[in-house]
Amino acid sequence: MNPTPVKPEAAAGEPSELQRLIADSVEGLFADLIDAEHLAAFEAGDHDPELWQRVAEQGLPAALVGESAGGSGARWSEIGPLLRAIGYWQAPLPLAESMLAGALLDRAGLALPDGPLTIAETGRHGELRLCPDSQRLNGVLARVPWARDCRWLVVSGLDRQLALVDLRQAAIRLDRGSNFAAEPLDRLHFEGAEIAALAPQPLGEIDAPLWTLGALARACMLWGALEATLDKTVEYANQRVQFGKPIGRQQALQQYLAQLAGAIGAARMACQVALDSADAAFAGEPGGAHRLRFDVAVAKVCAGEAATLACSVAHQVFGAIGFTREHSLHQATRRLWSWRDEFGSDSQWALQLGEAAIDAGSAGFWNGLCERSL
Template identity: 45%
Template sequence: MTELRSLLGDTVTRLFTDLATKELIEAAEKGTWPDKLWRALEEGGLTLPLVPEDAGGAGGTWLDAHVVVRASGRHQAPVPLAETIVAGWLLSRAGLAVPFGPMTLAPVHADERLTLARSAGAVTVSGRATRVPWGRHAEHVVAVSELDGRLTVALIARGAATIEEERNLALEPRDTLVFRDARVVAFGAADVPADAIYLYGAMARAAQMAGALDSCLTQAVRYATERKQFGKPIGNFQAIQQSLAVLAGHVAASGIAAESAFRAAERNDARFEIAVAKVRVGEAAGVGAGIAHQTHGAIGFTYEHSLHFATRRLWSWRAEFGSENAWARQLGRAVAARGADALWSDLTAR
């Protein structure tokens, strides 16, 4: 682990432990923006780990960013930290200045597009993007589209869009943004995939889900040692131990899959690993959340207990930036296109 990664890990864990409390998450789910938490993240240099130092960022790598993104999922931080990190990276790739403040990405669905066009000496954006994470709170939106035949990263002010407010199962904002010839703040050509938002958004969600699964395991193990039945902790019963072992296996596999995707992103060739991570972590989310709730019993379904903060996010996040079924289809098509003879060599070369 590099010195920067160690520093980021210590800083983000301490910050989330102190500030991402149950009370703060509950307030965020009722619509209150956690300004103190966001300001602390910015002051700690945690929102722009991939932006070069001379541009105001930490000058880190994707693996450094992984530490921060996974921690945000482990603590269910109610802020668009993952989105801001990816947005900052995209802006840097386009040579654009990265603003402070929360950012989001749009569109987030593979079949949606925003259109960039030149108009009266400026560049405008038009289109409709649904289920945009934190749309109402983000100060800027980052989009990737074609302009003059080149892939272009565009920075758009939040006020340029009409916002239709919605939420996901975890009560996080997932808003529809409608742009009608809205002026773009800044734009620049960039060497990124056309589906960069969908691709790297999926990678970020995989890491967040791996963190949330880690939280589920921690809470389930703690409850199994505290809750007593027939005169002893329920964790002493073999059936509970077996279930927790299965959960621990899914947590470990999910963490490795997500980290592998971030490592592959360093070489700009992460599509295969991102697909694998989203599939593997999505599968784990379904099994792992079920085991965590079974271990807790009825109390785990109450709003007063904190388990649901992790499980509701797992159920929401697994469908965002492509479900495991969507990514599994991509993997299947890629394997079929390459042919059976290339499968083993492709797997071992990663």
Template identity: 40%
Template sequence: MSDSLLTDSATQVFADAEEAARCPRDEAAWSAALWARVEEAGFPEALTYDESDGITTADALGIVRVAAAHAAPVPIGETMVAHWLLARAGVAAPSGPLTVGPVVAGEALTAREGDGALYVEGRLSGVPYARFAAGVVVLVEVEGRTLAVCLRAEDIGTEPGLNLACEARDDVVVKTAVPPDRFGPSPTDAAGLFAIGATLRSVALAGALETVLSRTVAYAGERVQFGRPIAKFQAIQHSLAEIASEAAAARAAADMASEVLTGPEARTLAAVAKARTGEAATKSAGLAHQVHGAIGFTLEHSLHLYTQRLWAWRDEFGTEADWSLVLGEAALEAGPAGYWPMITDLDHRVGL
């Protein structure tokens, strides 16, 4: 399947998602009807395919970008990664929305094997959409092995929380025995999952930035001040140009990271993408609100649905500063002779 066919299909599925994203400030946005369409389209399994099936990793993550461009209040990226983890672990995935954990650096559940089961215990913070999920796929360390574990909804307790964009970010409490058919060897460790999460958020940031750009350009062309559209004023033109350049840079960085999920290059590419998309989000959200004026902050206007996501997502799975530090450490490790090739070879390594 070509990227255009997949993204066209995603655009149809998420066409009216923005309305579902509107909700009272103290409630989590969610749409069961939208999720039913997502499952009908087969999107949750997209990452389990490979190039021989006609769908690359980048193609699959294009669905995440389109969902973000429509402010879709569903865990499409997390569910795709959960299916990928379980498929690689040889574990059957439950139907319904899924999520993953841990999502905060340094957090971990404890686990031990005994009596034919895996005993898992602990607490995870800010797990996306946990209250709505049919299962949470978590990574645990047991005797030097990383296992992917499918915790069903009945295995966990959730304490509701929200991010700035009113998306569910729930604490998960678990103390349960998991049967052997629900866990297996993971294709990545916790650090790798954190980098994959950073790539997910980078792709989502790129999608939301595209909508912020298009809505801001449209508003500047419609809003008349002093007898002409404000888009005619040079200061506004400069702001629009800066948003456009930031959106383009974010898309390029996110596309590069979406080529690979695992391997020696994946963490570096995720770091580049998350640092660059985070920077673009900060700059573009402020400029977009400057162009829109006060109306952009109102509940009636759609801009805040996207700028609040930009502000929330830039801090999830590591901030711009966190990932910039990772890049700095990689540069120091490369040394004087390896620093420049580390930069220039990124595209070559993933075949772009």
């Protein structure tokens, strides 16, 4: 096991040095490689290998892996700008999944294989069972992100164990699927599939770790896509002229945009709090796992609700042109529609918060809310 090293804290509200470096690096990279034409080509089936090669050259997939294992040793709060940039630029690659997989493999003491990785949580993505020899798997997983583009799968929830599985074996059959943005969400059938490596599940106090951390990643990606949508919408409102003035000067439209900006601000803050909680949970702080689950639920609810509002406001402002393939708005809004439902929808996470509050009862509700441990 390779625990994340403790690093000096930045001043309150100030990004750390590594956070600034990651943000500058990834923004420059994505701005150089991703545009509307690139995304349109991806949706047409042209997956550009250069994008993965470039992010791999910069060590981004191993950002959460300890330095002793060849990674950057970054904290969760330090990769927030990277997850946000994936959403802002709608980067079509399994970078978030690879980072999460690498983080858990590193914690479990397992070597990180080359190439992109995908993740799944048995019991949430489907049901996998260990064969009696504990070296093979049977079952089905559904809606596995980017499975067709990854050789390796990291799956948790197998009798509290973490498994690394080679997807390029005859015992695994893949049925192709996708989300609204044409990103792969595949179905995998396991018939005695061999396990490449198996270890006790790290962070055992976190229930369904890959599901929980996957929800955190999607919330942060939603945060980025929300900001991209707002930027596009404000720019268009200031450029589109009706009755002799930009439509952005209309009070009703300004109110819609202000409401959206407020919802995005809440989602951004919720994501940042959840990222800090992931740091605490990985550092083994008392109560860290409970706070992480609470904060991830809040982040996914806030980001999902903001996504619903953003799609409504943006498409109302743009009108008919925003629904056309020729305009780039749909590249952000279709990802908002997709990501808000992946790794649990906002309503599913809200239900968990509500059930926990009810279980706490009147005596435990307030303390649980303040301690973020419902």
